[in-house]
Amino acid sequence: MRSLLDNPGAAVSLSFVILLVVVAGLMPVNLDTAHTTAVLESPDSHSLLGTDGSGRDLVSRLVMGSRLSLEAAAVVAATAAVTGVTARLLVGQYGKRFEPDTSWVTNAFMALSGLGVVLAARTVLGPSLWSTMTILGVIVAPVFHRVVHGVDSSVRHEFHVDAAGVAGLSDRRIVARRIPRVVRGPAIICVVGGAMAVQAVLDVLGRGSRSVPTWGGTLGDAFTNINTRPITILWSSLTAASACAALTLLSNALRDELHGERPMPEPSCATDTTVAVPAAGEDTFADRDSEGPSDTLLDVRHLSIGYDQPDGMLKVVVDDVTFAVRRGEVHGLIGGSGSGKTQTAFSILGLLQRGGRVVGGSITFDGTELTRLNEHELRHLHGTRIAYVPQGPMSKLNPWVTIGSQLGDPLRVRLGLSRLAARQHALDLLVLVGIADPERAYRSYPFQISAGMAQRVFIAAALAGEPDLLIVDEPTTALDAAVQAEVFDRLRDLQRDLGMAVLLVTRDLSVAVSVCDRVSVLRHGRIDETGPVRPLVLQTSHPYATSLCDEVLAEPQATQQDDSVGRTT
Numbered sequence: 328m329r330s331l332l333d334n335p336g337a338a339v340s341l342s343f344v345i346l347l348v349v350v351a352g353l354m355p356v357n358l359d360t361a362h363t364t365a366v367l368e369s370p371d372s373h374s375l376l377g378t379d380g381s382g383r384d385l386v387s388r389l390v391m392g393s394r395l396s397l398e399a400a401a402v403v404a405a406t407a408a409v410t411g412v413t414a415r416l417l418v419g420q421y422g423k424r425f426e427p428d429t430s431w432v433t434n435a436f437m438a439l440s441g442l443g444v445v446l447a448a449r450t451v452l453g454p455s456l457w458s459t460m461t462i463l464g465v466i467v468a469p470v471f472h473r474v475v476h477g478v479d480s481s482v483r484h485e486f487h488v489d490a491a492g493v494a495g496l497s498d499r500r501i502v503a504r505r506i507p508r509v510v511r512g513p514a515i516i517c518v519v520g521g522a523m524a525v526q527a528v529l530d531v532l533g534r535g536s537r538s539v540p541t542w543g544g545t546l547g548d549a550f551t552n553i554n555t556r557p558i559t560i561l562w563s564s565l566t567a568a569s570a571c572a573a574l575t576l577l578s579n580a581l582r583d584e585l586h587g588e589r590p591m592p593e594p595s596c597a598t599d600t601t602v603a604v605p606a607a608g609e610d611t612f613a614d615r616d617s618e619g620p621s622d623t624l625l626d627v628r629h630l631s632i633g634y635d636q637p638d639g640m641l642k643v644v645v646d647d648v649t650f651a652v653r654r655g656e657v658h659g660l661i662g663g664s665g666s667g668k669t670q671t672a673f674s675i676l677g678l679l680q681r682g683g684r685v686v687g688g689s690i691t692f693d694g695t696e697l698t699r700l701n702e703h704e705l706r707h708l709h710g711t712r713i714a715y716v717p718q719g720p721m722s723k724l725n726p727w728v729t730i731g732s733q734l735g736d737p738l739r740v741r742l743g744l745s746r747l748a749a750r751q752h753a754l755d756l757l758v759l760v761g762i763a764d765p766e767r768a769y770r771s772y773p774f775q776i777s778a779g780m781a782q783r784v785f786i787a788a789a790l791a792g793e794p795d796l797l798i799v800d801e802p803t804t805a806l807d808a809a810v811q812a813e814v815f816d817r818l819r820d821l822q823r824d825l826g827m828a829v830l831l832v833t834r835d836l837s838v839a840v841s842v843c844d845r846v847s848v849l850r851h852g853r854i855d856e857t858g859p860v861r862p863l864v865l866q867t868s869h870p871y872a873t874s875l876c877d878e879v880l881a882e883p884q885a886t887q888q889d890d891s892v893g894r895t896t
């Protein structure tokens with residue numbers, strides 16, 4: 328709002344619109360006084376702008392015209408928004424196969440002339456202002472249909488949707504949140520450009536409703552009497568033109584404000600992706616291996632994942648992978664780039680991309696076979712029992728929504744908290760993950776926070792439901808070494824305090840050594856080795872572990888060993 332008022336045009340327009348609304352809403356009018364003896368009178372103390380061709384007070388006619396014009400424009404916008412948005416949501420939900428027909432119908436509606444249709448409708452329905460405006464609303468509804476269609480398709484392809492989904496928000500809810508934002512601008516433009524202009528033109532042409540005083544009607548009357556008293560045309564045209572201009576300027580400024588480019592931060596590159604490998608004897612999670620509980624929380628057995636190829640073949644990207652995550656342990660899933668770590672994690676979360684599927688094996692979480700659950704059942708687990716911290720947190724945060732809402736909404740949905748309680752809980756979580764000024768972070772948009780803070784926000788969101796298993800994918804790749812160390816310290820403390828299990832997906836051996844109790848090494852989509860981190864990695868008994876160790880010591884850019892798999896069967 329403050330930046331909107333920094334724009335002088337928008338500030339003046341807003342003041343004018345507020346004045347118009349206040350005057351139209353509060354000023355008393357005297358419509359009934361038509362004096363045949365006082366036709367086209369000059370201004371005096373009773374009629375500040377004089378009288379019209381029927382001896383009625385011009386000020387009262389204009390005030391009442393403002394009131395009706397605003398109400399009529401609101402009817403058009405509301406009808407168009409409700410019809411267009413509802414139709415699009417219904418097609419999106421139930422009628423995907425009718426999409427081509429729907430698009431044909433919307434094109435046909437948009438090709439129609441609004442003025443022509445309302446003139447034709449007037450012949451059938453009579454000159455009622457409200458029925459004319461409702462019909463105009465239906466005619467412009469495709470504008471809203473198109474806008475929502477755009478949101479619907481783009482939202483489903485945005486990175487943050489998967490992340491929000493794991494936090495317990497459905498695609499539908501995310502789309503629903505976005506709709507009011509994108510519809511606000513067009514709604515105002517629609518009100519200005521469409522409704523007011525069409526309504527005024529109809530009245531000037533003498534095709535509007537004669538029973539109600541409108542700007543167009545007053546203008547029409549002034550035209551009729553232009554030779555006798557030309558000044559009256561000034562007042563009515565000035566009021567209508569100023570209102571339309573102010574609303575247009577305001578809507579443009581608002582649209583720029585709502586849809587304008589927000590400066591996204593440059594993706595911060597990891598200057599040093601390594602974290603100091605602790606010396607033998609230092610306290611690490613590995614030291615707790617022997618004391619930790621040993622019962623299995625997540626049991627992945629003979630898991631194979633494949634992607635259907637256009638030629639009918641199946642590209643196997645994960646093959647016969649078996650490992651287990653115990654309750655309360657930090658288990659590392661490590662391997663070079665393309666070795667299948669993320670695909671394995673995604674299969675546990677039910678987030679495999681289109682065309683990808685589990686083609687063999689099982690994933691058992693606390694006794695429940697995850698591969699047999701449907702989307703609804705999986706969502707039920709997400710956010711409460713299994714949580715996820717994604718790779719590249721900045722791109723996974725919804726740029727349109729404040730951090731507070733992104734944290735608070737899942738809390739309200741998942742935990743049934745009130746708005747106030749969710750806010751407090753979200754602030755507590757921000758404190759928990761070590762954010763020094765939680766109030767400020769809560770109010771910020773993603774582009775206003777650092778990558779390290781975004782990572783903490785995701786950890787906070789993941790912890791909200793006190794999950795049993797936290798899956799963390801390459802958590803610190805975009806962070807510099809100091810921030811990495813801080814994030815891991817906080818993650819380790821929280822894991823210890825909350826007693827949850829963590830599946831840490833990383834290609835960084837030093838991270839695995841400093842954080843994990845046990846690791847499973849993936850190579851070419853297969854498990855090479857599973858075991859406690861120290862013997863496996865630090866004693867470098869395994870040749871692949873040795874090669875990964877070499878990677879760690881090499882330059883960060885050179886460490887990305889390509890382990891991609893891609894057998895087709």
Ligand SMILES: Nc1ncnc2c1ncn2[C@@H]1O[C@H](COP(=O)(O)OP(=O)(O)OP(=O)(O)O)[C@@H](O)[C@H]1O
Nearest residue numbers: 634644663664665666667668669670680834891892
């Ligand atoms: N949509 C897809 N279609 C086909 N193959 C895919 C698809 N997504 C991933 N793959 C393949 O799956 C393999 C494993 O990918 P994955 O993302 O799990 O690697 P990763 O070990 O997480 O690597 P990185 O550390 O670089 O993210 C790669 O060979 C990749 O090309």
